Amino acid sequence: MTARLGTLDQFPPAERYVYMDAASVGLSQKSGAEAISKWQQALADDGTVAFDEQAEVDCLDGLNNAAAALFNAGTSDIAVASSETVLMASLAWAVMPAAGTNIVATDTTHPSTIYPWIRVAQTTGAEVRWAHAGDDLAIDADELESLIDDRTSVVCLSHAEYGTGQTYDLKRFADAAHRHGAVCIVDATQSAGQVAIDVAATGVDAVATSTYKWLCGPFGTGFMYVAPALQKLNPGIVGWRSHEDMWDFQADRLVLPQSAKRFEFGTMAYGTALGATQAVNYLLEIGIERIFDHNRVISGRLRDGLQGLGAEILGPGDAASRSATVAARFPGKDSAAFARTLKDRQVIASLRGDFIRFSPHLYNSSDDIDRGLAAIGEAL
Template identity: 70%
Template sequence: MGDEDIVEPEVHVMQISNSFRLGSPEVFPPSERHVYLDAASVGLTHKGAAQAISNWQNALAEEGTIAFDEQAEVNCLDNLNNAMSELFNATSDDIAISSSETILMQSLAWAVMPPKGSKIIATDVTHPSTIYPWMRVAQNTGAQVHWIRADGRLTIDPDELEASIDDSTSVVCLSHVEYGTGQQYDLRRFAKKAHAHGAILVVDATQSAGQVEIDAATGVDAVATSTYKWLCGPFGTGVMYVSAQLQKLNPGIVGWRSHKNMWDFQADRLELPDNAKRYEFGTMAYGTAFGATESIRHILDTGISKITEHNRRVSRRLIAGLEDLGAEVLGPQSDADRSATVAARFPGKDSRDFAKTLKTANVIASLRRDFIRFSPHYYNSIDDIDRGISAIKASL
């Protein structure tokens, strides 16, 4: 075959337009009105989620228990349970639903009761709701919180974190993604180390569920999340995965829903379900569970790896833009150690005043401690970031 016979293959490089939003404006209409970079505070709510909640509430207002009978109250969390088992690569038996991350974590902490003298490992940049439940129980049992301190850029050294896990450790309690800087931890690594020392790894996924993969097969022992941030659902719903081992413990919070047959109403005994549902204890704003199901289904249909990839592309653009403006970007540098959340300080600017200025310029971000936190999600485009960077530049 002569050279003239060689046919060059046609290479199609897929060009993603800068206006592309993975979560479309039909589903997230405000994404076109604002430069909304605040999912780490409250994600834009999926339109279908908001609708599902009001449908349920309106039906209840019109028909009471005709619309929501006893069987419906038993089954009303099933669809959310299925969606979350899929998201966490777990089984339906491993999932408990309640009204927030905090309440589920609190119940778990009292169930685990880290013993006197044992070490609960946490970072000093974790969210209060991740660790307060464990601190509260430690006050009673005599366990100690061992803090891993961040450096000046608010970064935790994962090697130091790993090295601190030893035979005196009972619980490693991490926020999968730190609320401030977006630092992300390798759950497999810390589950393995914790288990090697007879400890458990308990994870708050409120800043990660919906933006990065969470897989129960990493060996994590418990994962709890609220649904109003990266899952784009409502306030009022929390979900927790618990391993088979933790499904045998006695939950810290119990109520009528805790009994195997909740409609039994015999108060002189309590038989807990043999699965994670033992952490479900009472009524909640059930409509929010219908809403959360809608938004989580949309995330599953879109694909979590596509969301991670899209968000990474967008947040890289944001980091580059901020650095060009001379901002100090906090947290780890490498993609592997960070999520889409980006924290920055602007030299010579008071972050509190600057956050207000940005809001006036329709760049929606949050002041946290002494920095500004930007958190783009799958409904954002590169164009949003460019608009945001221009607005920031004009405000400096």
């Protein structure tokens, strides 16, 4: 029996449902959610008396520190904003891959990982070069690496793919990018919180994530690691927070901070950052490696059980390229209708394309998995 690592006092819905949907929206860590409500209420009650100008400068510091610890980065290498997408968009315009260069990506990547780069490429004339998945939606990592050449400017990857959870060896792809003078940019929205990310050991150039999935935080917050070498770039999105002293309003000049903070540009739902800080620190206290090991056990049990029920499992065959997401098709079943049936039985997963994506996390136990499998077996 594998007990929950995330306890029910912090994740009460884990008792009510067999909740296997972190790849869509993770269960929110309860004290983080409470911190957000408290901040919002204080603002409603007292306005700037509760949240003054200094607070508006300092309010992202906690998340900045937590994110640095999560990625093994320096605190000046982190920018906080409202989502992965805005941070990635700003970075793509900052890097601005030129005509004659190519951007390497997989065709199973999430749109928010690659659309910003496609948009820039439409303007500059850079090429987007795709690694194509097979019928099982697995990407061949060797084939992906073989696309990188001396004309590559950017290798842009979802660390874990949103559909199958396939993961990539970040050091391998950062090294390959660097050998050809390119940068390796990572979207960690499907990995941060479940797979360890060490920017120092892997040498990746930037890592952006939202917080509402495997980090068990809220919507409305994201953060990005930016390697020191990229901290000279001119962000694609700028605003009043972009200036090195944000309260020194002066419209006719912009002096960007000499740190990743130059990618912070405006107001956001600041209270969400407080909740995200608590959630990230909660996970860090448990330990990401421990969460990974736990998730490996319960997702392996789920995978084996689904196969035993006749399901076709998608994604890579080798365990080293897998995270906790398990993507499955059930022969003879319409996935959309079957996902609804499972929801009626309190088994929460998500429909993606023509398959069902199960994504258990630290708040699931092996008993949950068995309960889920029993319900799926009955539904079949």
